[in-house]
Amino acid sequence: MSSLPQILRAKLAATPSGRLPFAQVMELALYHPEHGYYGAGPRKIGRQGDFFTSVSVGPLFGKLLAMRALQEWRDLGEPADFTIIEQGAHDGQLAEDVMDALGGTGIRYLIVEPNARYREAQARRLEGRPVHWVESLADLKTSPAHAFFLCNELPDAFPVHLVRWNGERWEELFVESDGAEAFRFIPGDCSCGNLEAEVKHLPHDLATGHVLEINLAMLAWIRDLAHSAFRGAIFIADYGLDAEEFHADARAEGTIRRYHQHQMDGQVLAGLGECDLTTHINFTRLIEEALRHGLAQREYDLQGRVLGRMATSWIQSLEGSQPDAATMRQFQSLTHPALMGRSFRCVILEKPPGR
Numbered sequence: 001m002s003s004l005p006q007i008l009r010a011k012l013a014a015t016p017s018g019r020l021p022f023a024q025v026m027e028l029a030l031y032h033p034e035h036g037y038y039g040a041g042p043r044k045i046g047r048q049g050d051f052f053t054s055v056s057v058g059p060l061f062g063k064l065l066a067m068r069a070l071q072e073w074r075d076l077g078e079p080a081d082f083t084i085i086e087q088g089a090h091d092g093q094l095a096e097d098v099m100d101a102l103g104g105t106g107i108r109y110l111i112v113e114p115n116a117r118y119r120e121a122q123a124r125r126l127e128g129r130p131v132h133w134v135e136s137l138a139d140l141k142t143s144p145a146h147a148f149f150l151c152n153e154l155p156d157a158f159p160v161h162l163v164r165w166n167g168e169r170w171e172e173l174f175v176e177s178d179g180a181e182a183f184r185f186i187p188g189d190c191s192c193g194n195l196e197a198e199v200k201h202l203p204h205d206l207a208t209g210h211v212l213e214i215n216l217a218m219l220a221w222i223r224d225l226a227h228s229a230f231r232g233a234i235f236i237a238d239y240g241l242d243a244e245e246f247h248a249d250a251r252a253e254g255t256i257r258r259y260h261q262h263q264m265d266g267q268v269l270a271g272l273g274e275c276d277l278t279t280h281i282n283f284t285r286l287i288e289e290a291l292r293h294g295l296a297q298r299e300y301d302l303q304g305r306v307l308g309r310m311a312t313s314w315i316q317s318l319e320g321s322q323p324d325a326a327t328m329r330q331f332q333s334l335t336h337p338a339l340m341g342r343s344f345r346c347v348i349l350e351k352p353p354g355r
């Protein structure tokens, strides 16, 4: 097997219906261990990669998060086992930035990383620092007892199901071979009960053909996080929308996009394995599920505003001196509404101890 499209064609041929839910195709395209966009190892993010993230802007994002984590540590009474937990750590850049900003505080850093290639890349970058790894959130069921969990652009990379309003009901979009070299979408009944349960709550007054993404993986993830042992806070930064905003006519094609060399389009079945596939996350649904599982909302706002508030203690710590020009540019990129300040949003959730 030499390419992801060939692997997908073989999978489709081996499936009695000849089709697969889009979520399985996205899983393969992103996480196949040899040919997946992410599965094969951490690719470059930033100017030389396919897209920018708040981490690739520079170390200021990590610095602000480090200061927020320190505040959490103090608010919890400075517990000795306090740990910063990161998931979606990619090549370890954010972990490095946070630990550089923490200096010699001795606060531990734990990375949740299922992929061994990523763990190796992270370990190389973070050699000599107090970092540990676990493979999944299931490993956080008994410890640590106190933590600040953070992630940047994680749930937007989870595989999603696609559903389409046909004028009478919501149908799932499956993927099949077009008989030649390409793939196409075909509608059908929902492939699982969890998807059916989500679809029941969707509106019926949208234009025929309106597409929505259903991120079941994100819902399972926030539930797992809610049931982990630690007490503290959860910080989630990502691009996304409130539920209502997904229903605008201008978003009738959904928000799933592919990224390649800083170009973005909706041809999500083309270039499988070579392009990033990503969706806006539904913050309303994320927060609703979080609250249902015992978490409490502390903040939910545009990234520009949340980081602006976090920056107050950083600016105070400068005691009247000016940040250098590069740091000011990073602050602008992260917070200006025309740059990352409005398209990205942050949620901070209160995490009670696990039951």
Ligand SMILES: C[S@@+](CC[C@H](N)C(=O)[O-])C[C@H]1O[C@@H](n2cnc3c(N)ncnc32)[C@H](O)[C@@H]1O
Residues within 6 Å of the ligand: 038, 045, 053, 054, 055, 056, 087, 088, 089, 090, 091, 112, 113, 114, 151, 152, 153, 154, 157, 158
């Ligand atoms: C869009 S990238 C963001 C990388 C980095 N956080 C940043 O902001 O530059 C998404 C990352 O999430 C990782 N990822 C996806 N699912 C994951 C999971 N279940 N556990 C840990 N990492 C995951 C991918 O491997 C990828 O590195």
